[in-house]
Amino acid sequence: MRKRIWIYVFLFTLTLINYIDRISLSVASTALKEEFGISPVAMGYLLSSFVWLYFIALIPMGYLVGRFGPKQVNTWGIGVWSVATxxxxxxxxxxxxxxxxxxxxAGEATTYPAGARVVRDWMPVRERGMATAVFHSGSLVGPAVGAIGFGWLITTVGWRTAFVVAGAIGFVWLAAWGKWYRHPSQASWLGTAELREITADADVGAPGSGAAARPALGFRGLARSRTMWAIGLAHGCAVYATYFFLTWLPSYLQAAKGLSVMTSSMYTAVPYIGAAILAIVIGRLSDLAVDARAAAAGRRRLVVGAVLLGSAAILLVPLLQSTAAILLVITLSLAGCASAISNNLSLVNDLVRSNEDVGTAAGFVTAVGNLFGLLAPIVTGYVVAGTGGFGMAFGVVGILLIIGSAVAVLGARRPVG
Structure with missing residues (x-):
């Protein structure tokens, strides 16, 4: 791995900051409801609102990554969302x-298309599963750090200061990104041997033509692919579950278990930290189980199907009384969802043949996925308001995960391009 370890650091911290900012409103929700008189249904809309423009912007951002590269697009993205925070x-x-x-x-829509292209540019095929898992694991550690940090800040100095601190962190990352990130062919600090290692197996599964030389399909071509829709729909089932946890887990622990803001924040952090570790382990195992030729044939979809099916254990939560048991099941389910998302993004890199299409393809899959994510907080708000509890909400999540497992295994088979 050597010097490209710094690319892992950039990828991990990018999603870390992204998700610290996302969970901030969830942790502050009780304080906001009290100060502004916001109802559960209105809070559901508010919690989902960042997904609205995020969803719309994903595919255009993917195109921009293909046109201008990940460095410029990420620079503008994190700058905009940090100001908004x-x-x-x-x-x-x-x-x-x-x-x-x-x-x-809208600013956060740059993250996954740009990150997928960074993985494509910097990582050998045999490392892409783990690299994407590290990239996505920031989305698990971020909520854990955000839950604890925001819980402490809200308790000590109030919710307004918490948002200022979160926004400032983004500008620190931006300064480092602008100073040090380059494409591997332009990184003077990267040795010749490591550059050769990065590019050595880039064309396995695509004999006779380099990935960069293959003609781009563009959005229309990608949208006609059944494989892309299968990846996107499986992605959506996993994203629905992760957004359910991201937006409603603190409120569930406060309402169902009678926990304080600080205690619920600490308990929210536990599943995210555990899931981050498990997701990286599963990502590494997927690389060991799926070599370059198997990856090009779409075999990674079997990993996606298996972890989504395991995640459906979330159906057990309404039957459990012990808080420790509930946290354990949520940890395992969240780890499975995170592994499905990271392996789906690796599957995009495995099956999409043109480098130029990777950003658009990642944007497409993330957009389809986040359509489900957009609905998760709203549907949950209505279900909780209508039933007076969270039992049915957990049921919806579990059923979707089972459906997503089947779609991934049966549909994501053919190369794209």
């Missing part, structure tokens, strides 16, 4: 909170 601190009610979250979502 800071502006949340100055909200005066529902609509100003909504506006800040919409802008934040």
């Amino acid at each position: 800071v502006c949340t601190a100055f909200a005066t009610g529902f609509f100003s909170l909504l506006s800040a979250r919409l802008v934040m979502g």
Whole structure:
């Protein structure tokens, strides 16, 4: 791995910061409801609002990654969402909170298309599963850090200061990214031997033509692919579950278990830390189980199907009384969902033949996935309001995970391009 370990650091911290900012509103939800009189249904819309422009912007951002590269696109993205996060601190009610979250979502839409292209550019095929798992694991550690940090800040100095701190962290990352990130062919700090290692097996499974030389399909070509839709729909089932946890887990622990903001924040962190570790382990195992030729044939879809099926254990939560048992099941389910998402993104790199299409393909899959994510907080808000509890909400999550497992195994078979 040698010097490209720094690319792993960039990838991990990018999603770490992204998800610290995403969970901030969830942790602050109780304080916001009390200060502004926001109902559960209205809070469901507010919690989902960052996904609205995020969803719309994903495919255009994927195109921009193909056109301008990940460095420029990520620079603008994290700059915009960090400003929006800071502006949340100055909200005066529902609509100003909504506006800040919409802008934040548009900025965050750069993350996964750009990250997928960074993995494609920097990682040998045999490392892509683990690299994407490390990239996505930041989305698990971020909520854990955000839950603890925001819980502490809200308790000590108030929710407004918490948003200012979160926004400032993004600008620190941006300065490092601008100074040190380069494409491997332009990174003067990268040795010749390591550059050769990165590119050695890039064309396995595509004999006779380099990936960079293959003609791009573009959005229309990708949208006609059954494989892309299968990956996207399986992605959606996993994303629905992760957004359910991201937006409603603190409220569930506070409402169902009677925990304080600080205690629920600490308990929210436990599943995320455990899931991050497990997701990286599963990502490494998927690389060992799926060599370059098997990856090019779409065999990684079997890993996706297996971890989604395991994640359906979330159906057990309404039957459990012990908080420790509930946290254990949520940890395992969240780890499975995270592994499905990271392996789906690896599957995009495995099956999409043109380098130029990778950003658009990752944007497409993430957009389909986040359509489900957009619905998760809203549907959960209605279910909780209508049933007076979270039991049915966990049932919806579990059923979707089972469906996603079947779609992944049966549909994501053919190369794209």
